Amino acid sequence: MNLGVSEMDNHQHAYREEAYELLTELETSLLELEEIPDDEDQIDRVFRAMHTIKGSSAMFGFDEIAAFTHDIETVFDRVRSGDILVTKELVSYSLEARDQIIAMLGASSGGDPVDESKSDVIIEKFKSLLPQNLDQHTDSDEQTSDPDEQTFDSDEQMFDDTDNNSSIKNVASYRIRFKPHEKIFIDGTDPFQLIHELHELGDMTVVAQTDTIPTLDQIIPENCYMHWDIILTTNQGLEAIRDIFIFIEDACELSIDIIDDIEEKKLGEILIERKDITTYTLLQTLNQQKRLGEMLLDSKAVNQCQINSALAEQNHIRQMKEKRNYESQASSIRVDATKLDILVDLVGELVTVQASLSQKATTIEDPELLAIAEQVERLTADLRDNTMGIRMLPISTTFSKFKRLIRDLSNELGKDVVMKTEGGTTELDKKVIERLNDPMVHIIRNSIDHGIESPDIRQKSGKNKTGTISLVAIHSGANVLIKISDDGAGIDPEAIRNVALKKGIISPDIELSENETYNLLFAPGFSTAKTISDVSGRGVGMDVVKSSIDALRGSIDIDSEIGVGTTITLKLPLTLAIIDGLLVDIGGEFYVIPLPAVEECIEISNNDRNKSKGRNITWVRDEIVPYIPLRELFDVEKPPPEIEQVVIVKVDNTHIGLVVDNIIGEYQTVIKSLGRIYQSAKEFSGATILADGSVALILDVHRLSQLAVDLEQEVLELN
């Protein structure tokens, strides 16, 4: 293989992406494996991940990673063959190894250099897991445990290496009937290894036939009496199967038949095809009333082993059919995330242009043009929804990361904590998910550090010594609710109040509801932790969590009960790219208020203003609502209309009013970020282009809400 520099760069870039993805899956599999140590599927997944990383690393010049991964892969091959058991130690070492590979990948792309001695320590740990007599592999062991070691110089082999199951093209099912000669053991051939190699080719069902094994008084133990019926579904072709038996063709009875392209067959059809019975026998037997298998057994046309084998074939084909259906639905291609972002931007532009077209068509009142504009509007809406859908990711991609965090942190703090998740398939915009990581990490760390008690304390208070952290995602209109709950000690509102008083965050005479008290946790510098730990408790964090969630145009809510636990609910918009907005006019300029925050609109006249004696408050069904006259805030010079409109928005369970001149109506808002020059304009979260090409600023309701509360507080203090 001779690759040019840029081609090699492209391959290395693709390799890195693939490796990071595999390492993420690897972490998930390892954590699953820790819970169910004999889960063979997970063991296979871990092995395959290591095997692919090793192969592709070697191919693209990442020799250190290849060498490092080789030893770990070897251990997992031994796990696969049942020589080594999965233990907590093995999982811990594997997670360490996974982190080290990530560090190596980072170093290879200009990151911090890797501590090589750490690699050696990890490898030594793995070696210590090998039983003494398994540490030294024979050549033949090496070959069989790693059958496709020689294939890494093939481009095609690179990213689907060993993942025979992923391709549904050219897949066929084969029935292999393999009966070795009696003396095969003495010749040095182990049929187990042949079956192992077949397994590498694809999905396989093996049925061993043991009916010919004699009793103890007659058995010659070095003879082979067993034979096998194997159903293999693979895309590797007949030759690949034959190759496995190439050296023992003369020492066995072998038949390999292709079974019709994954068609589910009835038991009778299979037995006839195998020549185990004739059509006549079948028809004769079918005239009786019992189940076919029982009837055939009664009539001694076949024995139990033959029935079991045929049923296994039937079951295999059924499973393959289901799997193929699933894979056809789940088939996907890899697309660079930047390309998706560009696509979303372009769709945004198109939505804007379409709005202009619709407006023009309405103005001109040309029926033909109106019809075209309507059609374009419909298509644009479909395109927009589909494009936004492409960027949606299941939240489970984020949830799975936290399992490791919880595992490591609970070990570090000597606590026993398990994670439960629900609603992992709930989808959120990729950007929201990316920016959700840090706030969630902080909340979870707090839950483990301050929420979940140590096992002995839990037991003393009658709780299960294992604490639980639940991550639940729920769809709620244009939002997703993420609930992070723990069954720990709960938050003491009195303790929060005392700290807030001590730190001067609140004055002693202020009365706060439970919710308002919890919200003090988001004040900068607040912490109720008695000791500062590395995990949390420095008073830096919850305010950052709050501002991160605000920046996502979301909200955060705390609910807690002492001794029972705490639930923190994050409410997040489904997407950050296009939102439903309420278009308003202030002094001839247009602004957008995010629609999900809008509760209602009321009118306000000069008379109403006079009633409130200088305070910016209004009454909404007996509730006092502070408002912000936006024309004052934005220094609008034009005179206000006689009657202004107050848009009531709800932010963090608080109502505030935004006073505008006129309400234009709902508007599909394509969000554009503001340039650096507007960084100091905190009241705006972005901008959008209107149908006529003019720009409307999008109001940041969180900031404005805080401002309204602050202004009202100032007025109260002055009075």
Added chain:
Amino acid sequence: MNFQLNASDKTGQLVLNEPLTLDNIFLAKELFMEAFEKADLVNIQFKSIEKIDLSGIQLFCSAFRTFSETNKTLTIDNANHAFILQKKARKIGLNFNIDHP
């Protein structure tokens, strides 16, 4: 590897603590035979057994057949090490249940 008989109730214990492979399969067969001939109920104990090949699995199948055909009982103890046998058996298409082999 050894076999210990409790003559009073015709029960015995077969301890397997070496690889059950072609190299010592004859020795293993002798022990199974002795156990079968002398006891009605034999319990197999795996002790740090690290390797079983196909000849070993075959011998197990033969032993279970022999015992069951004569209404004698063969059981396996110590699931930790027996796990190796179960796993290996499953890989070659044998539904080998430790509790009910």
